[in-house]
Amino acid sequence: MNASYSSPVRLSALSAVMAGFILAASPAQADRIEKHFAVQSKPKITVRNSTGRIQVKAWTKKEVLVSWTSKSGKTAVETEQAGNRVEVAAMVNEDAASADDSKTDFEITVPVESELSVRTDSGNVTVDSVHGDMTFDTVGANLQLSDVDGYMVVKTIDGSLLCTRCSGKLEANSISGNVQMIEPTLDSVRVQTSSGNIFFDGSFLSRGIYIMKNFSGTIEVHFSSSDSFDVNASSLKGDVINQATFKPDTHGTPHPASKWGHSLFGTMNEGHAKVELTSFSGTIKILKRD
């Protein structure tokens, strides 16, 4: 009787002790470190990381909050502030042997009106609701921009770019990364990727210039019947698939038919925007939005 009563208690106690041993034997929980930087309007924040997640979001405070975790403890983060300039850099210790050792995850909160410069090798980068000029330089890191507004320059080797409800101007250059622009209100787009795909689903703004170029991927743009743009689409070895009804371009320079590849020139409505789509061997699709 006594034994049957005490057994669950002893088991619980034993479990607690075992759990303690297990916790003690496992790697130390990564410490989260925070730093606060008081800034005035429109600070410039520079982030340097080797690998790890970088999340940037906006708030209404005049303050930059930088927090980070390094699971391995083999990275050190250096920060610097000079007025409205804040720099954050993850430095990898010499004894870091693997990518995991070099990993530092950042969460950064900035005023809505801020400039950003981010350089990282791998790990995802997300930026949400920040308004200001931004540059991103990555090797394999994927980049997600949401509700941002400004002049955005992206350079990556095989990272992808997903730009959702982006406004302003976008320059993106990649070798094998995909570039997607969803519901953009961009008035200048210059996107180039070699083997990646390019996807544009949004309005072509009046006076906007949209240049999309790749080597072998697919370029797909969606238009609505109220859009007004000139189009120049050429694929040297691939196809041009078009669902639009264009009239001949009456206000641009004449386009002699190329004897190489497939080309399409024309104007939709008044041709207020300019759209250039170029591929070497990829397929270009100009599709009507549902």
Add this chain to the structure above:
Amino acid sequence: MTMQCEQFEQILEQQDEGALPKPALAHLETCEACRALSSDFSAIHDMALELGAEDVAPPERVWIALRNQLEAERLIHEPQDALQSASPAGPGWWAVFQRPAVAGAFLGLVLAAASAVGYLSNAPQSAVHYAQLTPQQGTSSVPAADSVFKEEVLTVGSDSIPGLQRQDIAVTDSIRRNLQIVDNFIAICEKSVREQPDNQMAKEYLYGAYQQKAELLATAMNRSMTGGLQ
């Protein structure tokens, strides 16, 4: 205080235009290696400015030195006997390229040379210049910038970038994979241009692929030389 070579290199890196400061000029008078370095940079810089010139021909010793040092670093797969037999570069010439800023500047100049190739080929006499893309047969002892670019830079493989192997394996794989992609594009574009010499679009893609390779190498060297992002 007497200036050291390292300080001189830093000044040279930062010097855009105009005369060097007096201490640097004084150092030049006493240091043969830095004189040669300064001369080489001037030559490459001048060449880059002459984008519209008919013949882009920097001093022969610039290319010889470059080739020798690329060979020494095993950055060239197949050394060419003709240039190997030429006079070697001064010792330590390549060492300056180990400095990321100088390497970046150099690759920038190489890009300028590549742009010159594109510029020349876009000129009305493009057919004549395009012929330079294929190996020339001894019309001059001085290789044209475009052929040197093609022979030297385009043959660099990812396995030969110093220090790249030490990096994050995902980064190394990414750079290696993308170098293969760009090399493949270059091969496809070159084939197209050979088959259709008057196809302007194919030429533009070819020069774009050259530029992309040079930029990729610059990124790889920058990442490797600086130990990643530090």
